[in-house]
Amino acid sequence: MKHIHYYASFLFKSFLAGIFCLLVAQSASAQHIYKNNFRTGVGFAYIVEGDNSGAIFTQQYTRELSDRLNFSISGEYLSSSRYDQSKEIFTSRKAFVMFDASLFFDLIESEKYSIRIGAGPAVRRRSEVDLVQGALGNNTTPGTTAGENFIHSREKDFGGKVVLENDFFSDNRLFFGWRASGYFYNAGTSIFSAGLTMGYSF
Numbered sequence: 001m002k003h004i005h006y007y008a009s010f011l012f013k014s015f016l017a018g019i020f021c022l023l024v025a026q027s028a029s030a031q032h033i034y035k036n037n038f039r040t041g042v043g044f045a046y047i048v049e050g051d052n053s054g055a056i057f058t059q060q061y062t063r064e065l066s067d068r069l070n071f072s073i074s075g076e077y078l079s080s081s082r083y084d085q086s087k088e089i090f091t092s093r094k095a096f097v098m099f100d101a102s103l104f105f106d107l108i109e110s111e112k113y114s115i116r117i118g119a120g121p122a123v124r125r126r127s128e129v130d131l132v133q134g135a136l137g138n139n140t141t142p143g144t145t146a147g148e149n150f151i152h153s154r155e156k157d158f159g160g161k162v163v164l165e166n167d168f169f170s171d172n173r174l175f176f177g178w179r180a181s182g183y184f185y186n187a188g189t190s191i192f193s194a195g196l197t198m199g200y201s202f
Contacts, residue, residue, distance in 0.1 A: 017049075032200035034173065035064045043195015047076050049188075050092050050130065054080025056193045058179075062104070070104040074161075078191065091131040096191070098183065100123040100161045113168045113177075122161040126188055128153045130173065158166060159185030165197070175202045 017122050045056040060074040075098070082092040102120035109116075129152050160183075167177035176198040183191040 003007065003122040037062050037175075037199050037201040039175075039197045039199025041195050041197035043179070043193050045191055045193040047078075047080055047081060047094060048192070050082060051083050052080040052092055052094055054078060056111075056191075056195065058195070058197070060197075060199075068106040068109070070106070070116065071072045072104060072120075073170070074098075074102070075101050076100075078193075089131075093129045095127045096124050097126075098113070098122060100183075102161060102163060104111075104165075111169070113166065115164075115166045118159045118165070120161055122149075122159050122183060122185070124157050124159075124183075126153070126155055126157065156188060157182065157185035157187050167197075167199075175199055175201065 008130075014127045041058040041060070043056050043058070044053065048054050050138040056076055058074060058076045059070055060125070062070050062072040064070050077181075078094070078096040078098065080094045081090050082090075084091045100120055102118040104116045104118035107115045107117060128151075131148055132151055132154075133147055138142075161181060162182045162184075163201035164181075165177060165179040167175045169175045176196070178195065179197050183193075
């Protein structure tokens, strides 16, 4: 009976130890259990032509395809302007609505953080108003002085996006990080942005 009692006690303790190890392992690797994540971000955007800058807001859904490969779709909104101190008016205003799809590769992935690089096709709809010399046409309005006109444009562009992003895992599902992106299009100006993100895995 003593041996049976000792054996049963040993089995029970082993069972408890196994459950504990399983929970610890699950907690440590929980970020990689959930294949989907959704993140939102806000950042600073620099528009190359015209030396404009503004705020960019992003929403991104990501699906893990393998241990190191991920697929993402994103939507971004960018609003920027340029103010002329001498004229005391805004000489440029731009609003971009952008969408893109990217494949990401994990350069580094651990229990606490990850670094990945991604690229893919992009499309945008841009609405712009710029003050220029001359350039009379159907889509212009008079400026503040003779010879100046505001050019109004509304165009659709196609191009690509390159991204470097980093995530820090704060618990099983929540994470935060940063992102640097470059957008290049067949027409209009290129865009560079950097900002902070936070998200949720599910």
